[in-house]
Amino acid sequence: MTPNASPYIPNTDADREQMLAAIGVRSFDDLVQEVPAQHRFPELNLRPALSEFDLTAEISALAARNATPGDYACFLGSGAYRHFIPSVVKSVVARGEFLTSYTPYQPEVAQGTLQVGFEFQSMICEITGMEVANAGMYDGPTAFAEGALMACRITRRHTIAVLDTVDPRNIEILDAYTRHQGCEITVVGRDDDVPADAACLMVQSPNQFGVVEDMAALAGRAHDAGALAVACVNPTSLGMFRTPGECDVDIVAAEGQALGVPLSFGGPYVGLFACKDVYKRQMPGRIIGRTTDTKGRVAYTLTLQTREQHIRRERATSNICTSTALISLLMTTYLATLGRSGFQKVAELCYHKAHYAAAEIDRLPGYTVRNDGPFFHEFLVECPRPPAEINRALLDRKIIGGRDLGDRTANGMLICVTETNTRAEIDQLVTALAEIAETAALAKTRGP
Amino acid sequence: MNVPVPGEIDRRLLNERSVPGRIGLQMPGLDVPEQPLPDAGLLRSQEARLPEVSQPEVVRYFTALSRMNFSVDTNFYPLGSCTMKYNPRVNEELAFLPGMAGIHPHQPDETVQGALQLIWELQSDLGEITGLPGVCLGPLAGAQGEYSGLMIARAYFADRGDTGRTVALIPDSAHGTNPASAAMAGLEVVTVPSDAQGNVDVEALRGLVDQRTCVFMLTLPSTLGLFEPNILEITGIVHQAGGLIYADGANLNALLGIVKLGDLGFDIAHSNLHKTFSTPHGGGGPGAGPVLVSDELAPFLPTPLVTRDGDTYRLTAPERSIGRVNGFHGSFGVLVRAYAYIRAVGVEGMRQVAENAIINANYIRVALSDEFGGDADRICMHECVFSPQAQKAKGVSALDISKRLIDYGIHPPTMYFPLIVPEALMVEPTETETKDTLDRFIAVMRQINREIDEDPDLLHDAPHDAPNTRLDEAGAARNPYLRWQPDEDSQAAD
Numbered sequence: 001m002t003p004n005a006s007p008y009i010p011n012t013d014a015d016r017e018q019m020l021a022a023i024g025v026r027s028f029d030d031l032v033q034e035v036p037a038q039h040r041f042p043e044l045n046l047r048p049a050l051s052e053f054d055l056t057a058e059i060s061a062l063a064a065r066n067a068t069p070g071d072y073a074c075f076l077g078s079g080a081y082r083h084f085i086p087s088v089v090k091s092v093v094a095r096g097e098f099l100t101s102y103t104p105y106q107p108e109v110a111q112g113t114l115q116v117g118f119e120f121q122s123m124i125c126e127i128t129g130m131e132v133a134n135a136g137m138y139d140g141p142t143a144f145a146e147g148a149l150m151a152c153r154i155t156r157r158h159t160i161a162v163l164d165t166v167d168p169r170n171i172e173i174l175d176a177y178t179r180h181q182g183c184e185i186t187v188v189g190r191d192d193d194v195p196a197d198a199a200c201l202m203v204q205s206p207n208q209f210g211v212v213e214d215m216a217a218l219a220g221r222a223h224d225a226g227a228l229a230v231a232c233v234n235p236t237s238l239g240m241f242r243t244p245g246e247c248d249v250d251i252v253a254a255e256g257q258a259l260g261v262p263l264s265f266g267g268p269y270v271g272l273f274a275c276k277d278v279y280k281r282q283m284p285g286r287i288i289g290r291t292t293d294t295k296g297r298v299a300y301t302l303t304l305q306t307r308e309q310h311i312r313r314e315r316a317t318s319n320i321c322t323s324t325a326l327i328s329l330l331m332t333t334y335l336a337t338l339g340r341s342g343f344q345k346v347a348e349l350c351y352h353k354a355h356y357a358a359a360e361i362d363r364l365p366g367y368t369v370r371n372d373g374p375f376f377h378e379f380l381v382e383c384p385r386p387p388a389e390i391n392r393a394l395l396d397r398k399i400i401g402g403r404d405l406g407d408r409t410a411n412g413m414l415i416c417v418t419e420t421n422t423r424a425e426i427d428q429l430v431t432a433l434a435e436i437a438e439t440a441a442l443a444k445t446r447g448p
Numbered sequence: 449m450n451v452p453v454p455g456e457i458d459r460r461l462l463n464e465r466s467v468p469g470r471i472g473l474q475m476p477g478l479d480v481p482e483q484p485l486p487d488a489g490l491l492r493s494q495e496a497r498l499p500e501v502s503q504p505e506v507v508r509y510f511t512a513l514s515r516m517n518f519s520v521d522t523n524f525y526p527l528g529s530c531t532m533k534y535n536p537r538v539n540e541e542l543a544f545l546p547g548m549a550g551i552h553p554h555q556p557d558e559t560v561q562g563a564l565q566l567i568w569e570l571q572s573d574l575g576e577i578t579g580l581p582g583v584c585l586g587p588l589a590g591a592q593g594e595y596s597g598l599m600i601a602r603a604y605f606a607d608r609g610d611t612g613r614t615v616a617l618i619p620d621s622a623h624g625t626n627p628a629s630a631a632m633a634g635l636e637v638v639t640v641p642s643d644a645q646g647n648v649d650v651e652a653l654r655g656l657v658d659q660r661t662c663v664f665m666l667t668l669p670s671t672l673g674l675f676e677p678n679i680l681e682i683t684g685i686v687h688q689a690g691g692l693i694y695a696d697g698a699n700l701n702a703l704l705g706i707v708k709l710g711d712l713g714f715d716i717a718h719s720n721l722h723k724t725f726s727t728p729h730g731g732g733g734p735g736a737g738p739v740l741v742s743d744e745l746a747p748f749l750p751t752p753l754v755t756r757d758g759d760t761y762r763l764t765a766p767e768r769s770i771g772r773v774n775g776f777h778g779s780f781g782v783l784v785r786a787y788a789y790i791r792a793v794g795v796e797g798m799r800q801v802a803e804n805a806i807i808n809a810n811y812i813r814v815a816l817s818d819e820f821g822g823d824a825d826r827i828c829m830h831e832c833v834f835s836p837q838a839q840k841a842k843g844v845s846a847l848d849i850s851k852r853l854i855d856y857g858i859h860p861p862t863m864y865f866p867l868i869v870p871e872a873l874m875v876e877p878t879e880t881e882t883k884d885t886l887d888r889f890i891a892v893m894r895q896i897n898r899e900i901d902e903d904p905d906l907l908h909d910a911p912h913d914a915p916n917t918r919l920d921e922a923g924a925a926r927n928p929y930l931r932w933q934p935d936e937d938s939q940a941a942d
Contacts, residue, residue, distance in 0.1 A: 006797050008534055008726075009804050010882040016804070019811045019883060028803050031810060031827050032706055034675040039711040041799070045576050049794025052538050059788055063547025065562030067555065076552045079775055086473050088506055090544070096521030097514035100535050103732035106860050107921075108851065108914040109523075111516035113731035119462055122932035126496040132930050136733070138588040141775040172772045176750075180602065180634025212490060242492050255775065262544070265563050266553030266776025267588065268734030280928065286732065291924035293916040294909075298459045303924040309591070309628035310865075314637045319591040319628035326730025329510075336462055336506050337472035340498040345475045355483035374486040391556065403554050423479040 006049070067400065073425035074400040077378040077416025078208075079140070079167065080266065081236065081258040083346065084420055089260050089333045098329055103286075103321070107301040108293075113325055114300035117288040120328045123335050127238045127343070128252050129245020130274035134285040135323035140232060140255025141170045143271030144202070145177035146284045146318055147230040147251040150275070151200035153282050153317070155228060158183045161198040163190065163218065165207035168408070170232065174202070190218075194225035200251070201225075204232040209405075210378035210414060211371050212237070215247035223248070235259055235272060236418075237376040239347025244274075251275045260334025261327055270327035281307065284318030349419035350377035353426065357417045360430045366437040370412070378402075378416035380409065384437045387413040393436045399429055457516070457915055462499035462509065463932050470500045497934070516915040517731070518859045524885050526812075528831045528862035528874025529623070529671060531701050531723035536792065539726070539785035548784050553776040557762045563780065564761035568754040570787040574738055577790075577798065578697070579710025580717055582746030584753055584766075585738045586778040590698060591625040593718025593737030594665075598633035599770045600716060600741060600748040601663045601692050607748075607768060613662035613691065619648055621671045621866040626696060635662055642868055645826065646672040654685055661691035663716070668709070669699045671866040673809060673831035673874070683713030692716060697740075700724040701878070702806055702830035705799025709740075716741050721779075725786035736782040752777060804879035805830040808886060812875055815890045819897050820873065831876035834861075835869050844900045844907050846871040851918065852899070854911035856892045 004012060011019070016028075025031060032040060050058060074082060093099070097112060104110030104117075117135040124133035137143040148160045160178060162171055164187050175185060186195055194201050201222035205213035219229035228250040236258045244252045256270035257263070275283060281304060289303035309316040335343060354377040362369040366384030383390050387404040390413065394401040402415035417426065485491070501509070518525065525532040543549065551560055567585055575581040587593035598616070605613045616630035619640045627637045638656060643649040648666070657664070664686045669675050676682065686693050695709045695717035701724040703709070709717050721727050722735040729735075741749060750773050752763040763777065793801060806829055813832035817824035820834040836846055850860030850873065862874040877886055899906045911917065 006793065006800060008536060008793070009797075009800055009879050011804055011807075011879075015883040016807055019807050023807070023810045023814050025827075028807065031806050032675070032829075034677045034827075035707045036680055036712070039707050041706065042579070042708050042711060044705055044795050044798055046573055046790070046795040046798065049797050050791050052792070055538060055788055055792050056542065058791065059542045059566075059784070060545060060547075062562035062566050063542075063545040065565070066547040066551045067559035068546045068550045070546060070550075072559075074552055074555075076554045078554055080553050082552065084476075088472070088503060092507070092510040092514075094540065095511065095514040097517040097519045098731055099540070099728045100520035100532075101517045101731045102525070102527055102530055102532060102729045102859075106518075106850070106854070107919050108911050108916050109516075109518035109854055109859060110731070111915045112513040113517055115459070115461075115513050115516070116510070116731075118931070121930055122461070122463070123496075123498060125931045126498060129492070129494070132928075138592065138734075139775045142588070142592075142773075169772065169775065173774060176599070176771045176773050177632075179599070180632065182634070212486070238492065238496070240491055241486075242490055246493060262549040262781070263552050264543075264549045265551045265555075265560065265780040266778070267774075268736075268779040268781050269775070270734075280930070287928075287930060289924040290929040291920045293919050295917050297916060299916040299919050301919050301921050301924050303921070303928060303930075305925070308624075310624040312628075313624045314627035314631040316624070316628040316631075319595060319625050319632055320589070321591055321625060322589045322733030322735055324730075324734045325732035326728070327734055329731070333506065333510060335498055336501060336509070337503065338498070339470070339472050339500045340495060341471060341500070342473050342475055343496060343498055349476070349478060351485075352478055352483045353480050356480035359483070374490060395556070395559070400552070400555060400559065419476065426480070 072398050072400050073421065073428060075402045075415045075417060075429060076400060078403040078414050079255060080263055081416065081418055082263055082420050083258055083418055085260050085262065085334065086337045088337050089330055092333045093326060093330050098326065104302060107299065111300060114288055116329050116332050117323065117325065118290060118300050120332045121288060123332060124272050124274050127235055128274050129243030130252050131277040132280045133274035134283050134287050136325065136328040137271030137273050137285050137320060138324060139267065139269040139271045140253060141173040143253035143273045144170055144232040145174045147253045148174055148178060148200055148202060149181065150251055150282050150284060151228040151230055152183060154279055155199045157197055157199035159195050159198045160185045160200060160202065161188050161194050162202040163188060166202060166204040167208040170204060194221050194227055196225055198225055198227040200228040200230045202230045206234055206237060206376050209371060209380040210375040211373040212241055212376060215244055215249055219248045234376065236347055236350060239344045240351060241376065256331050259331040261330050268324060268327055270324040270331060282317060285320050286323040346419055353421060354379065354417035357415065357426045361433060364434050364437065367433060377418055378414055381413045381415055383411045383413050385440050386411055390436050394432055397432045399432055461932050462501055463497065465501055465505060466499040468500055470502045472501055472503045472506050523857055523859050524881065524889060525859040526861050526875045526877050527859060528876040529698055531876060531878055533726055533878040534880035535726055535728040536789060539788045542788050543781045543784040549781065561761055564754045566787055567783060568756050568761050570783055571754060573790050574719060574740060577704065578717055578740050579708025580740035581743055582741040582749055583738055584749040585783055586750050586773060587718065587737040587739055588774050588779050589733065589735040590718055590720040590737040591629055592773060593739045594625055594629035595632055596739040596750050596773050597694055597716040597718055598629055598635065598663060600745055602633060603748045603768065603770050604745055605662060612660055615660045615662055617656055617661060617664040619666065620868050622665065622667060623671065623696060623698060626665045646670065646674055647676055647678065648682055650678050650681060653682060657686055657689035657691060659690060661686065661689050663692045663694045665694040665696060667696040667698060669702050669829035672833050673828040675829050679712050687713065698723060699830060702802055704802040706802050710742065715745060721782055721786040726789040727782045727785040734779050734782055736779040801879050808877040808879060808881060811886055812877060812890065816893055819894065831874055833869055834873040836871050836873065839900055840871050842900055844904055846873050848907035848910065849873065849896060852896050852907045852910040855913045858889060858892060
């Protein structure tokens with residue numbers, strides 16, 4: 001007997017023959033007669049199947065063409081952050097019972113996923129200082145945009161005021177989410193008035209240049225204009241810095257990636273979303289609540305579902321139907337493992353290392369740290385040459401430099417330092433930056 | 449401590465197990481001189497009440513939780529429209545290679561050529577499989593793919609100065625995300641009725657299309673698991689009226705190597721990689737919902753795409769792009785898994801996937817239709833829908849049948865959807881199940897049908913053998929309890 005072609009498809013020719021007979025057809029073709037004959041069974045220009053051995057070799061070869069942390073020191077942040085992920089996190093997330101289950105529509109057989117989601121919501125409330133949180137969204141920027149839409153629903157206003165220090169990428173996504181909702185986006189400065197018809201003031205802290213914003217003052221200004229305060233925060237920073245809850249912010253979004261999620265070239269990540277209790281019925285996304293079963297035992301279930309697309313259809317609070325549950329699990333396991341003191345400690349390590357790096361770089365001739373306020377773990381450096389050139393020279397020294405913000409600020413580079421950057425790496429960066437500036441100066445005096 | 453009861457599961461939350469001083473991870477020391485702290489006014493005044501638990505407790509807690517889940521790895525999971533197929537383990541390993549999981553999204557293109565090549569190859573393969581060559585892998589889930597596709601349609605008409613097209617036509621059998629996404633895209637939703645056989649009512653559609661039609665969103669096969677017999681007529685009607693046709697690719701598994709959406713006249717589609725292309729559902733995400741379009745619409749795709757120039761790959765923005773719909777380049781980890789799946793299945797395997805999915809669904813349909821109100825005569829594609837109204841007349845609902853399946857270790861089918869079928873039970877076995885498993889499912893369903901006559905309370909009170917019996921879901925919504933709170937006694941003691 002010929003073995004099956006695919007390890008993923010168990011039924012044999014003999015099985016299929018029996019099944020087709022039971023169905024009452026002679027061949028598979030009889031089952032697809034409604035597919036227009038002229039288009040049926042098209043040729044596919046794909047490559048032949050690979051064995052697992054060959055597949056592993058092929059994808060490993062692709063992976064080997066990417067510069068990875070083992071070989072390079074990396075100082076990139078700007079929305080995605082390299083942090084240490086404990087082994088426990090990776091082993092928990094590999095459990096097939098978590099990995100291969102679906103959205104918990106049948107709560108009796110999804111209590112694992114549901115209880116994790118409840119822990120996740122609780123932890124988000126704790127770290128942000130907010131009263132309620134949902135079970136997770138796609139990523140930070142889309143959660144932030146959903147926050148604006150929610151503010152419009154609550155206030156029945158359609159002007160979205162965005163502080164000018166918000167990352168332009170976040171504004172671009174906000175535009176994509178609000179373009180067809182009759183909303184208008186207005187960018188305002190810290191000293192500008194919040195427009196009287198604004199639904200919300202959108203604030204990012206730390207902002208696009210790494211500066212920690214005065215969220216309390218900004219929230220106060222929003223409230224004075226009858227608008228809500230919507231903040232996008234870095235969750236790691238909340239191990240040290242004032243929470244949006246303490247600043248009277250109404251709606252909070254955050255990119256959860258920093259909390260135990262691999263960088264993975266930009267995804268999958270998880271958007272964190274929290275708000276004041278009074279607004280919970282206007283939240284987008286999945287929400288998990290505690291209840292009891294018929295025997296009075298504790299149980300968890302998806303709740304407040306009448307907000308959602310599968311019930312409310314075109315009147316839903318959002319079209320979203322994922323909670324990115326597996327990534328929420330990563331985050332929940334990460335925070336459980338770090339615990340109360342570890343969460344603070346990571347923030348402190350980031351803070352001290354980043355400030356050490358900033359002080360060392362600021363001392364270098366030609367380089368100036370340009371922040372106009374306190375920062376957490378990333379900072380803006382004005383470089384003596386275009387950052388793209390400096391980064392090319394750094395790459396030759398096995399260093400991936402900071403993000404090039406030359407399009408926003410003259411020769412600006414955003415450098416991020418986390419607990420994963422050793423002092424040796426930081427010192428190498430500083431030395432390399434000094435050398436690169438000197439080489440440039442030398443080249444200039446010698447002429448072309 | 450409460451006296452333990454045999455069989456009782458310890459449901460305490462982490463914070464209810466927390467003991468001050470316990471740690472789950474040893475933190476590294478500070479290797480730079482301590483730096484001055486910011487003003488105290490900037491610092492948080494109350495620490496986050498995260499749990500203090502040791503590492504063994506963390507592992508046991510989450511492992512115990514996992515065991516309260518049904519999953520594809522542990523149970524037959526015939527959840528209609530969700531394509532709960534086997535998730536190949538090698539794909540997990542590949543997605544976690546340091547060269548994949550460890551790379552930063554802002555890394556310069558020259559340092560991520562392998563990742564960019566993978567994205568480019570997957571763009572090409574999905575374009576080939578669907579016959580829609582413009583592909584953006586960015587959207588993070590099916591619903592975001594839908595929204596992107598609808599924004600593309602709107603941008604396309606705006607570009608032509610055809611601004612009056614503000615209606616999305618959507619069948620009454622559609623997934624809820626279709627109308628929700630259309631509303632986000634600022635479109636007015638007009639429902640297209642189904643005919644008695646569950647197909648699109650072609651005459652009704654003809655009456656509904658006009659110069660206001662932006663897009664007709666059609667799920668193919670439909671949510672009833674049926675191939676639309678009048679598909680070419682339907683795409684012709686919509687195109688005649690100047691509108692675009694959108695394919696909800698949730699059920700693409702049934703079409704692999706059977707027919708290409710582009711050949712049928714579809715202009716835009718999304719594909720759920722977590723369904724057809726075997727990436728794990730993860731308890732409700734992360735997914736990936738690439739958006740696929742015809743060449744004519746490709747200039748409007750979201751940012752970024754990967755383009756190839758000789759042997760070099762780079763991230764680019766299409767010329768008239770609708771812009772970014774999320775933070776970076778999509779669910780890259782999910783894309784790695786989907787690409788690995790396509791490479792493992794290969795050209796010869798694609799059609800086998802669809803064939804086996806379709807045979808498995810029809811096998812169940814034929815076996816159970818008489819007893820559970822299915823259609824014994826109409827051939828289905830990858831899923832079949834039952835309508836147990838005879839059982840309902842005896843006082844047993846689709847919900848009761850679903851919950852009783854749990855006692856037999858089988859995950860319930862999708863219930864009460866599509867909305868147009870009374871007491872709907874939608875069963876999608878997928879191609880990765882054995883005939884044995886299907887035979888056992890059929891036997892269980894017949895046994896349950898006997899129980900309805902013999903002892904209906906077995907169904908009304910089901911599940912009996914799960915971590916929980918039925919939940920007070922109304923109570924959960926009435927009095928939302930959405931986060932851990934320190935219990936009132938200890939709060940009072942504070």
